[in-house]
Amino acid sequence: MRLFFELFKRAFQRALTYRAASIAGLMTNFFFGLLRAAVIMALYGSRTDVSGISIQDAITFTGITQAILSFLNIFGSYDVMNSVSSGEIATDLLKPYSYFAFWMARDFGNAINQLLLRGLPLILTYAVFFHITLPNTLAQWLALAVALMLAWAVSFSWRFLVNLSAFWSPEARGIGRLAFGLTMFLSGFMMPLRFFPDWFVALCNLTPFPSIINTVIEVYLGVLGGPELIRALLSQAFWLVLLFVICQLVMRAGVRKLVIQGG
Amino acid sequence: MSIISVTDLHKHFKVNKHRSGLAGAVRGLFSTESTLVRAVDGISFSVEPGELVGYLGPNGAGKSTTLKMLTGLLVPTSGQLLSNGHVPWRERKTYVARIGAVFGQRTTLWWDLPVIESLELLQYVYKVPRERFRHNLAEFRELLELGPFLNTPVRSLSLGQRMRADICAALLHEPDLLFLDEPTIGLDVVAKERIRQFIRHINRERGVTVLLTTHDLSDVEKLCERVMIIDHGRLLYDGQLAALRDRFGGKRELVVDFAEDEGAAADLSVDGATIIERDGPRVVYSFGRETISASGLISLLSARYRIRDLSVREPDIEDTIRRIYEERLLEKPSN
Amino acid sequence: MRHTLDIYRRLILVQIRSQLQYRVSFLLDTLATGFQVFISFITLALILQRFDGIGGWTLSEVAFLYGMVEVAFGTMDMLFSGFDPANFGRQVRQGAFDQLLLRPISATLQVFGSQFIIRRVGRIAQGLAVLTFAIVSLNLNWTPAKLVYLPIVIASLVCFFGGLFMIGATITFWTVDSIEVINIFTYGGSEMMSYPMHIYPDWVRRFFTYILPAIFLNYAPALYFLGKPDPLGLPPFAAFLAPVAGIATLLAALAFWQYGMRHYQSTGT
Structure with a gap:
């Protein structure tokens, strides 16, 4: 926890120091949000409601996804991969905490930063330009908080797992690009999954990806009834546990390979 | 030719200062300071x-x-x-x-x-x-x-x-x-x-x-x-x-091994050199270029005592340059 | 000049050879890039099906626009990858750009020759597939003029996107971190240009008409090819401004790039 706090503080300082870059990043996210909102409006045309999602909800969707984009690292991360390929991992493994926890703490520090310094201002800017929907009960806010944390944890575990491919392939970046491209399209980042035909949604639900974005969106918009909501959160938790276990197993195999073959 | x-030749850079610490980063939001660095002056x-x-x-x-x-x-x-x-x-x-x-x-x-x-x-x-x-x-x-x-x-x-x-x-x-x-x-x-x-x-x-x-x-x-x-x-x-x-080499050292019987006797001191170490028959003298030359010191010593062996130690170039940096021995450019 | 081109050819060959060394990774990367374009088109297609088109354009019509932009962006991304701002910014910070300045040939040419990412053929191929699908399903009225003009438009788009990459690369001479905002113009530009431009708010469209002449490179020519009426009231010759817009962007970018290099030599990093 202390490690997390230190990392968080440092990332926060960095963001303030390079505020030109931070502001530019915010503008970028906002600009893409505008584009996506324009596409949504053109798609809706004169419709007001599609698959239970009102036009206002759909515009809100573009804002929320842009806001949590960097919190969840949707475009992927390659840090662990770099540490494995460069051999830095050897010193990291000697440190008295789990490798997974170490990166998780780092990622969390960074994620919270992104949520506060990127996500929050973005959604506020959005509120100036568009009429956005807000969760209207305390229960909904609480559920949103839980869904967000689970989404981040699932996203982190998935990215960590993808990064571990570096143990076996010297060119793991290609695998990363493929995997993270998949995440973007099957998570409901581009469009709410409700807009898609049933077969496509069923396909997505066989993967952990909807737990990363779609669940958060549906919880936020309040389109899930009580039992559905519980089921969605449980499904997030299920994927988290599963990915966590796989990460541990793969990690152990990777380290064994490292020790035996010397990298 | x-x-x-x-x-x-001059090369100056303007460098934006980043203040340290969290408070510094917050203050940096409101004003930036830049300093002129004269990399080549x-x-x-x-x-x-x-x-x-x-x-x-x-x-x-x-x-x-x-x-x-x-x-x-x-x-x-x-x-x-x-x-x-x-x-x-x-x-x-x-x-x-x-x-x-x-x-x-x-x-x-x-x-x-x-x-x-x-x-x-x-x-x-x-x-x-x-x-x-x-x-x-x-x-x-x-x-x-x-x-x-x-x-x-x-x-x-x-x-x-x-x-x-x-x-x-x-x-x-x-x-x-x-x-x-x-x-x-x-x-x-x-x-x-x-x-x-x-x-x-x-x-x-x-x-x-x-x-x-x-x-x-x-x-x-x-x-x-x-x-x-x-x-x-x-x-x-x-x-x-x-x-x-x-010019900047500092003192040189002369290491002398006297014959057995000389060791205990006299004080062995010489004008222009100081004894910095004495271990039985072995004596180490330190001397500056400006006071006495190595050959001068040797002939002085051999005239008075019987000597078995000797060697001169030159100062290390590394020490010399370190002294130039540290003591700023050359304040002005030499040309 | 002949010497310069000869060096360029050699540099590119070297890139190709060294990328083909890692055959598995090359295949995987090509598949990955192609796959991304494919799946992004599939999702677009599913959405357009659900909503019955967008802004009065059918799926096939949007696919035409989209295919054109993808082919052009993929080609550009291959030829201009040395200028990819993220990558180029890193080169500058690590001093690799200095190494280019130490050789007695044009630095610009060397940047062109410093990266040639052949896995982009995946993206180009997928773009071509989408474009072909659009052309086949639209049953367009092809005239010889249109047949000649389509490759010209795509080449102009390549120049346009290449100019944007160059501008982005030049900005990294000033910024320490390669800043994300450059993505607005490169990736953002290509994404927004995949949709008919009349769906955007006025100020966005104005920006992409007067500041960056994007509208003359995708929307106006597409209206001409598809034989659709123009809801924006662009002048009739707007469809034929693509080469002018493309080349002007590239020339402006080159001038800015030269200026950036001079700035770099006076400040270093």
Whole structure:
């Protein structure tokens, strides 16, 4: 926890120091949000409601996804991969905490930063330009908080797992690009999954990806009834546990390979 | 006619300050401060064809900035600089065709290519005639012992191998001038020695003028007759290495082993030298150049006592230069 | 000039050879890039099906626009990858750009030759597939003029996107971190240009008409090829301004790039 706090503080300082870059990043996210909102409006045309999602909800969707984009690292991360390929991992493994926890703490520090310094201002800017929907009960806010944390944890575990491919392939970046491209399209980042035909949604639900974005969106918009909501959160938790276990197993195999073959 | 002549060269940078700590970062939101850094602050020197000059200075002294201006990578803030008949940054392409440069931390070779293919590409880049290329490569290959890794991709070379390949690459087009930035940094003793021998070779046999920056004073001791010392952007010293030692070398030491029976007796002290160590028959004297010469001291001692053995210890060049930096022995530039 | 082109050819060959060395990774990467374009088109298609087109354009019509932009962006991304701002910014910080300045040939040419990412053929191929699908399903009225003009439009788009990459690369001479905002113009530009431009708010469209002449490169020519009426009231010759807009962008970018290099030589990093 202390490690997390230190990392968080440092990332926060960095963001303030390079505020030109931070502001530019915010503008970028906002600009893409505008584009996506324009596409949504053109798609809706004169419709007001599609698959239970009102036009206002759909515009809100573009804002929320842009806001949590960097919190969840949707475009992927390659840090662990770099540490494995460069051999830095050897010193990291000697440190008295789990490798997974170490990166998780780092990622969390960074994620919270992104949520506060990127996500929050973005959604506020959005509120100036568009009429956005807000969760209207305390229960909904609480559920949103839980869904967000689970989404981040699932996203982190998935990215960590993808990064571990570096143990076996010297060119793991290609695998990363493929995997993270998949995440973007099957998570409901581009469009709410409700807009898609049933077969496509069923396909997505066989993967952990909807737990990363779609669940958060549906919880936020309040389109899930009580039992559905519980089921969605449980499904997030299920994927988290599963990915966590796989990460541990793969990690152990990777380290064994490292020790035996010397990298 | 000098091959390099530099007059009152300045390079100043504006640097934005980042305040430290969280409070500093928050304050930085409202105002930024910038400071003017005088990386090179009025230096002048000239180099004659065929010289091998060492350019020394601590980190951040202005060595690399000078080198970047000499190679045309940076435009000076003010001052004149003429090298090999060109103003480097103004006639970049014609100028760099006749120089070689190796920046120790960066490779000029293509990362994924075997060394030989990189060298062949450079042959086309510099339009080296095929015969000359073959001849030079054969020579350098032997001197630098490139043979074992000519077909290895650059990314899999050791640091020492990469440096040798880079030095070879910098010389295939037979430049008049060679700039080396920290050519031996991070290398082991054997690799360092091989590179030094090669530098000496191309300087003596081919008459290439060499300017090299280094941290490693043994490079200087083994290679350079002339050194320039820079600190805080100013030249502190420019002259012969031997003269530097004479002027700032501090005290020399004479170690004398007296015959057994002399040891216990007299006080053994001599005018102009002080005893700094006494261990049975062995006595160590320390003496300055200005008070007495080594031969003077020896004849004085041998006139009075019976001596079994003696040796003179010269002060370390490293100590000398450290003293120049630390005590700022040369306040003004020497020219 | 002949020497310069010869060096360029050699540099590119070197890139190709070294990328083909890692055959598995090359295949995987090509598949990955192609796959991304494919899946992004599939999702677009599913959405357009659900909503019956967008802004009065059918799926096939949007696919035409989309295919054109993808082919052009993929080609550009291959030819201009040395200028990819993220990558180029790193090169500058690590001093690799200095190494180019130490060689007696044009630095611009060397940047062109420093990266040639052949896995982009995946993206180009997928773009071509989408374009072909559009052309086949639209049953367009092809005239010889249109047949000649289509490759010209795509080439102009390549120049346009290449100019944007160059501008982005030049900005990294000033910024320490390669800043994300450059993505607005490169990736953002290509994404927004995949949709008919009349769906955007006025100020966005104005920006992409007067500041960056994007509208003359995708929307106006597409209206001409598809034979659709123009809801924006662009002048009739707007469809034929593509080469002018493309080349002007590239030339402006080159001038800015030269200026950036001079700035770099006076400040370093």
